[in-house]
Amino acid sequence: MSMKVQTRQVDGVTILDLSGRITLGEGSVTIRDAVRDVLAKGSNKILLNLAEVNYIDSSGIGELVSAFTTVKNAGGELKLLNLTKKVHDLLQITKLYTVFDVKDDEASAISSFTK
Amino acid sequence: MADSTTSRVSFTLDSSLDSVNKVELTAEQTAQRAGFDEDTATHVAMAVREAAVNAVLHGNAYDPNKHITASFETTSDALVIRVADQGPGLDPDSIPDPLAPENILRGSGRGIFLIKAFMDEVHFRQLHPGTELTLIKHRRPAQPGN
Numbered sequence: 001m002s003m004k005v006q007t008r009q010v011d012g013v014t015i016l017d018l019s020g021r022i023t024l025g026e027g028s029v030t031i032r033d034a035v036r037d038v039l040a041k042g043s044n045k046i047l048l049n050l051a052e053v054n055y056i057d058s059s060g061i062g063e064l065v066s067a068f069t070t071v072k073n074a075g076g077e078l079k080l081l082n083l084t085k086k087v088h089d090l091l092q093i094t095k096l097y098t099v100f101d102v103k104d105d106e107a108s109a110i111s112s113f114t115k
Numbered sequence: 116m117a118d119s120t121t122s123r124v125s126f127t128l129d130s131s132l133d134s135v136n137k138v139e140l141t142a143e144q145t146a147q148r149a150g151f152d153e154d155t156a157t158h159v160a161m162a163v164r165e166a167a168v169n170a171v172l173h174g175n176a177y178d179p180n181k182h183i184t185a186s187f188e189t190t191s192d193a194l195v196i197r198v199a200d201q202g203p204g205l206d207p208d209s210i211p212d213p214l215a216p217e218n219i220l221r222g223s224g225r226g227i228f229l230i231k232a233f234m235d236e237v238h239f240r241q242l243h244p245g246t247e248l249t250l251i252k253h254r255r256p257a258q259p260g261n
Contacts, residue, residue: 024168025132058165058225066222086157093232094225095214 003027003053005034013110014043015081019052022060027053031060035067035078044076045113049106051082056090068100077101081109125186130175130200138185139164142196145187149194151252158233159194159252165226166198166248174200174246192254193235199247207239 003020016034021027031048038046048064056064064080071078079101083091091097103109126141128134142163146156167183175181181201188195211218213225231237236251 023164024135024172057161057168058229059168059223061225062222065220069220069222090229094228095219099219 003030005030007034007038009043010106011110012043013045013047013113014038015047015049015106015110017049017052021055022053022063023055023057024059027056028059028063031063031067035070039071039074039076044071044074046071046076046078047081047103047106047109047113048078049081050084050087053087054084056087061090061094061096064100065096077113079103079109079112081106121189121191123186123188125184127182127184130171130177130179130181130183132171134183135164135167135171138167138183138198141185141187145189145196146194146252149189150254151194155252159196159250162230162233162250163196163198165230166196166250169205169226169248170198170200170202170246174202174205176202194252194254196250197247198250199242199245201242201245203244204241205239205246 003018003022003026006017008015008017016038018027018031022031035046048067068078081103083102088097091100101112103112126137128137139160143156143160146159151159167185170183171177175183184199186197207227210227211224213219213221213228218224230248230250234250235253238249240247240249
């Protein structure tokens with residue numbers, strides 16, 4: 001199953017609702033393109049909603065890290081929302097859980113972005 | 116025990132992402148048939164996917180003239196999966212630690228780490244040319260003295 005991305009705006013934050021698998025050749029490129037598109041449109045507050053992401057591999061993890069650093073280097077913030085247990089466990093194993101700002105409530109996630 | 120092998124299947128596949136997906140799916144199904152619980156079967160499938168990605172991408176570099184082989188062997192006490200490529204060879208000691216602070220934000224380099232995290236044993240063998248990874252998941256933790 002490929003990955004799908006839906007984009008919405010809430011209070012100046014761009015939320016990318018991702019669903020499916022983030023793996024080499026499937027979701028990885030989709031995320032990269034989606035984040036670049038958001039930055040190109042002038043928004044640099046990005047919330048990746050991973051509630052419907054049921055699988056991620058090392059390429060997908062790498063893509064999340066690259067997105068994080070790309071947005072940070074552009075002076076913005078990228079945060080993660082609603083991790084599934086599988087993704088949560090993977091970020092713990094790879095010690096990335098504390099690198100990312102991980103949220104489990106959309107409203108508080110949005111209010112946590114720098115105004 | 117002379118021979119505890121209960122089943123074995125092997126494939127020779129193109130260097131493509133379709134092959135990666137086939138190997139991953141076979142690993143998950145084999146682990147489930149071998150009686151591993153859902154979480155363990157998922158972890159085995161993830162580890163095998165990483166091995167197959169390494170073989171296709173880093174080993175064979177998607178070369179249509181090179182193939183990967185994958186074998187799945189279920190024994191009375193373990194699931195043994197071998198994935199081999201025809202690439203230039205992989206030195207596992209040369210792979211940077213992805214948990215090191217200087218590497219934590221790298222966009223790649225976590226595949227072998229995840230394989231080791233999810234399997235009980237991981238062995239590398241140089242094939243000249245190519246590399247074979249053997250991934251082993253025991254049916255239960257090894258007990259000292261057994």
